[in-house]
Amino acid sequence: MKTSPECGYAPCDVNRIMIYLDHAATCPLRKPVWEAMDRLVGEADFNPASLHSPGGRAAAVLERAREEIATALRTSRSDILFTGGGTQSDNLAVLGFARASEGTARILVSAVEHKAVLEAARRAGAEGAVVDVLPVDSTGWLDPQTLAERLSAASDRPTLVSVMWANSEVGTVQRVRDLCDIAHRHGAVFHTDAVQACGKVPVSLEDVPADLLTITAHKLGGPVGIGLLVRRGDVRLEPLAYGGSQERSLWPGTQNPLGAAGFAEAIRLATSELPGSADRWRALRVVLEDRLCAAIPEVTVHGKGAPERLPQLLSVGVPGCDQAALLTSLDLAGVAISAGSACASGASTGSHVLEAIGVRPAGSYAVLRFSFGPSTTVADIDTAVAEVTKSVLRLRGTDA
Numbered sequence: 001m002k003t004s005p006e007c008g009y010a011p012c013d014v015n016r017i018m019i020y021l022d023h024a025a026t027c028p029l030r031k032p033v034w035e036a037m038d039r040l041v042g043e044a045d046f047n048p049a050s051l052h053s054p055g056g057r058a059a060a061v062l063e064r065a066r067e068e069i070a071t072a073l074r075t076s077r078s079d080i081l082f083t084g085g086g087t088q089s090d091n092l093a094v095l096g097f098a099r100a101s102e103g104t105a106r107i108l109v110s111a112v113e114h115k116a117v118l119e120a121a122r123r124a125g126a127e128g129a130v131v132d133v134l135p136v137d138s139t140g141w142l143d144p145q146t147l148a149e150r151l152s153a154a155s156d157r158p159t160l161v162s163v164m165w166a167n168s169e170v171g172t173v174q175r176v177r178d179l180c181d182i183a184h185r186h187g188a189v190f191h192t193d194a195v196q197a198c199g200k201v202p203v204s205l206e207d208v209p210a211d212l213l214t215i216t217a218h219k220l221g222g223p224v225g226i227g228l229l230v231r232r233g234d235v236r237l238e239p240l241a242y243g244g245s246q247e248r249s250l251w252p253g254t255q256n257p258l259g260a261a262g263f264a265e266a267i268r269l270a271t272s273e274l275p276g277s278a279d280r281w282r283a284l285r286v287v288l289e290d291r292l293c294a295a296i297p298e299v300t301v302h303g304k305g306a307p308e309r310l311p312q313l314l315s316v317g318v319p320g321c322d323q324a325a326l327l328t329s330l331d332l333a334g335v336a337i338s339a340g341s342a343c344a345s346g347a348s349t350g351s352h353v354l355e356a357i358g359v360r361p362a363g364s365y366a367v368l369r370f371s372f373g374p375s376t377t378v379a380d381i382d383t384a385v386a387e388v389t390k391s392v393l394r395l396r397g398t399d400a
Contacts, residue, residue: 018334024371030221065260086216090116096237098124111356139306140172165197170303171313199270222266226259281312
């Protein structure tokens, strides 16, 4: 994989892979992030809750990272709660809200949310909450009017609306500002999972005043194992774990200053590179989409026609092709692509996102999700198209 000093990756196993096009699953640790963390070894790798000097230095690193992330997101430092990742943040937002509510909570989610939100809502429903799943159109887009109509029904229940900023499987970007405004007009709390959106489209809490927002570091080229939940205002949440006062007792346990510093550097890099990176990715996505559709008969582009799509993500369906066989063939050819959300890649059932947008193929149907990163090039796209085409034709039995 060709990299540059500015956008390259830290030394890691991904460098053995010829073409890596699965950044939506994880963007490998970026070189500047690794260097920023490396400089803090010996300073940040202590328990920040300890009262001695090493603990105090680690606490200073943690709080500096919290401040830097808050600045990037245009919110207050006190709003940032560090967690172990996006799934934990989503669970804390949804299930934490339901359990903290006085009376029976009402939770509205879109049908294409990440499983972390859908399963947390299902758990809340099992505990007595009223859960409403909102339909989307064939591109995965939620019409704000649909939310307005559901919320217009009179209800005195404490209400949470959770709609992801951008979809992790098909790339559809929601009109989150409108959804947030509608939720607030009806007295509801608004949560958005911005895991896939941050660093790919502008994410600002000044522009979209969400009450709760989820981000994780490893989608940005930061370290695995640290995420955050932004909690603004007086939104009440019940902790999901107990035993400490860290992160305002909402996510207790020993904090990770070194990871937080890497997180801060990753989000700084990603946001400072916009909009240039988005423009470059969008151009690559257009090239990839056009060439795949020209080379392979009957390819379907998922999410095409949506008002906005993520610039660096493309999901396609290939009928008449076994998905596992195709992914294995590409891996052997040195091309790393996924079928969809990495969190559900081992599931025995099909994608709930594709089902929600009406993709229900009768026969074999392979899904390929391509996602770009800082070092993705046109040459990578050329190689990927050639290898996908060759593998599909071979598996269909139509190669020369």
